[in-house]
Amino acid sequence: MVSAPRCRSGARGLLALLLLLPLPGARGLCGTPPTLSRAVPRDTSRTEGFPIGTEVTYRCSDPFVKIPGKSDTVVCLSNSQWSTIEEFCNGGCRATPRLKSAVLSKEDERRNYCPPGTTVSYVCRPGYEETELRPVITCLKNSTWSEAHEFCRGKSCGVPKGPEHGRAVDATNYLYGARVNIICDDGFRLRGRTFIQCTLKGDQVEWSQLPTCEAIPCLPPPDIPHGSRTVQSEQEFSFGLAVTYKCDQGFSLIGEASIHCTTKDHDNGEWSGPAPECKD
Numbered sequence: 001m002v003s004a005p006r007c008r009s010g011a012r013g014l015l016a017l018l019l020l021l022p023l024p025g026a027r028g029l030c031g032t033p034p035t036l037s038r039a040v041p042r043d044t045s046r047t048e049g050f051p052i053g054t055e056v057t058y059r060c061s062d063p064f065v066k067i068p069g070k071s072d073t074v075v076c077l078s079n080s081q082w083s084t085i086e087e088f089c090n091g092g093c094r095a096t097p098r099l100k101s102a103v104l105s106k107e108d109e110r111r112n113y114c115p116p117g118t119t120v121s122y123v124c125r126p127g128y129e130e131t132e133l134r135p136v137i138t139c140l141k142n143s144t145w146s147e148a149h150e151f152c153r154g155k156s157c158g159v160p161k162g163p164e165h166g167r168a169v170d171a172t173n174y175l176y177g178a179r180v181n182i183i184c185d186d187g188f189r190l191r192g193r194t195f196i197q198c199t200l201k202g203d204q205v206e207w208s209q210l211p212t213c214e215a216i217p218c219l220p221p222p223d224i225p226h227g228s229r230t231v232q233s234e235q236e237f238s239f240g241l242a243v244t245y246k247c248d249q250g251f252s253l254i255g256e257a258s259i260h261c262t263t264k265d266h267d268n269g270e271w272s273g274p275a276p277e278c279k280d
């Protein structure tokens with residue numbers, strides 16, 4: 001009397017266990033998705049108990065890459081079995097090296113699968129020209145690209161000319177992208193950028209606009225009481241110009257009789273010293 005219910009409950013427990021097992025048709029669920037040697041399911045949050053109709057998509061494990069056109073998805077069928085899937089990942093090279101001087105050719109840019117043995121070619125970027133190097137790389141057996149070089153070199157802007165009253169300095173590189181500093185002769189100041197750059201114009205290269213070197217003038221020198229100076233007119237007091245002071249009769253000159261227009265900062269003109277004084 002006491003054991004019978006226990007026995008029945010035991011039988012019910014076994015039945016419940018059987019229902020939970022992922023048997024074909026059992027409760028309409030699929031078990032663990034098929035195992036692939038070169039790919040794993042993208043979503044790893046669920047590993048079993050997939051309702052009928054569930055799709056599981058795989059991704060290729062490193063270093064394998066997907067073969068275009070092959071399916072990467074399985075679906076839980078109405079018989080609680082996963083649909084079949086073929087291996088869809090293979091050895092192959094990934095992203096091609098990025099170069100400063102060249103880009104992948106148009107046709108190679110469209111490739112989405114590069115198995116070992118694939119060769120791709122580069123073409124020069126604007127401002128660059130071909131060299132003796134063959135701009136080709138190959139996907140090697142170990143799924144890495146053969147070494148890529150800077151296959152192209154910058155076009156030359158030619159020897160740079162300086163502006164009038166100035167010159168280009170330390171110019172060693174005239175190729176696309178190169179910068180050359182410009183300085184002005186003594187007595188001239190630079191207006192514009194202090195350098196020029198070999199830049200792209202259409203599909204050719206040329207130096208960017210030259211700055212100009214303009215003459216540095218001084219402000220008119222001061223007039224002094226009881227004296228006069230050699231340059232009287234309100235002309236421009238150009239760099240290097242000397243002005244000499246003279247005292248009226250009966251006055252004597254204190255200080256330097258001559259001052260000249262010079263510059264301390266290569267930009268603004270200023271007189272070399274204070275004007276002298278005339279005292280009686």
Ligand SMILES: *[C@@H]1O[C@H](CO)[C@@H](O)[C@H](O)[C@H]1NC(C)=O
Pocket residue numbers: 140142144
């Ligand atoms: C792949 O092979 C090339 C040439 O055989 C070798 O130089 C390179 O180091 C290899 N790369 C890797 C990641 O094994």
